[in-house]
Amino acid sequence: MALKKIFFALPVCSSRWISTSYSRSAGFQGSKANIPLEMKLRMIERKKRRVEKLSKQPLAFIPITDFFIPYSWKMDERARPKLEISEEEEDKRVLLEKEWARKTFRSRKQESWKIKLLLRHQQRALEELRQESEKLYNAALQCEDLSIPFTCRGPVQSTPLEGYLPPLGGYEHTDPLFSKDDLSLPEV
């Protein structure tokens, strides 16, 4: 009777790291390594038939699988050597994060205040216009179709280099939209 060898992956936990670094559930990696040739050929044929079946169906969009982490990334050789961070450094980092939170809150408040000011000025202008003539006031309240949707280009990062001509055109997406075949055939 052949002894079954069961491989376990030792979980090495660390609170600082995200789970991409260590293999938690690598599964039975080598269970299909030593199979007789006939069985392998049979498996390949079965997969070919499945692929033929799928190719008859209409094309489906490829699902977004960014959140599936490949197993090869969870191996130990991929782990970056750990840096020792002193307590002082940690304290500094935490304080910096808190200061950032304060500053973003403040800048958000300033922005919303500026928007309120803009609206206030417009309201005041409309009130003054109303005091002058009702007809112009009603004309000013009309909603205009042309400016919606309003597009406005934000600033660029730097000035151009001297004598540099940027290439014309935009970007084209070359990602495959449709799935060609779901199953990949293993090597014999």
Add this chain to the structure above:
Amino acid sequence: MATQLSSRLFHKIKQGGTRWFYSYNRCIVSDKQSLSKHLKREVHDIEQVSSQCPSPWMLQAGVCLIRLPLIEEDLSEFQKRYISLKEQMEYENSILNEWELEKIKQTQLMNDIESGKRDASEMDFKVSKQDYEDDYNQAFKEFTESTTELDLNDADFKNINRRPKDYLVLISKQKLGNDTVWMLPTEEWQEEENLRQSAERALTSHCGTLVDASFVSNAPSGFYKYKFPKNARTDAYVGAKLFIYNAFVPRVSETQSTATFNLDIDLNKMLDYAWVAKDEMRSFLKPKYSKAIDEIIF
């Protein structure tokens, strides 16, 4: 009666909480909604009155042509520190990528060959990844040293691409009576015309028809009231109410950091023009006028 009212007012103020407004008729209004009702009543009276005697204010429409910033603002010291911290943390929490794995293997191989553990025939590369990296860094260094960014002339007020990190406004020098005054391009409102149409007319009459500007709404964005100098005042008009409309100059393209301004000046109206940032406005315009525009430009 008056004493009763005043005592109630004091009592309310002591309690705190609600905001009290005084309207024209000196009665106490408790919140904003009832204030607007008051204003409406006032307007009714004016409507009836205006048919009898017209208002002494001339209606004018002005254009605040804004050129939005072309280049991002510089990062502050704090922002740079925070960005470097975030990059550091992301680097620490990441895993090695394929390039780095290869680099480690190659250095290991080279060390083993040198020390004699492995045979020199196992070298499967001619140029190591580390050498490639050094080449790239060298090339980048040479590139940054050899090329320079365009030097913009910030002193020329007529250049639309000056001061690319700020919001700029177009100001023109016009005749007001006998004096020449720096102000926004304005036109008097004429009959059978919208205020927005008179603002567009102001732009085309001052800068020509080739100017590309997108107006945003039919309602004015700002307001400024001023009295004419005494020698310019007529029986009909004491002063003018200026309604300011915001318009934006579009950029040439997404990747370019320039804007174009096709000018076709009518020299009778616009004697001179300038693209001016917020801090420079004070030297051109009167303080109240510059304040009125300052808060409209974001």
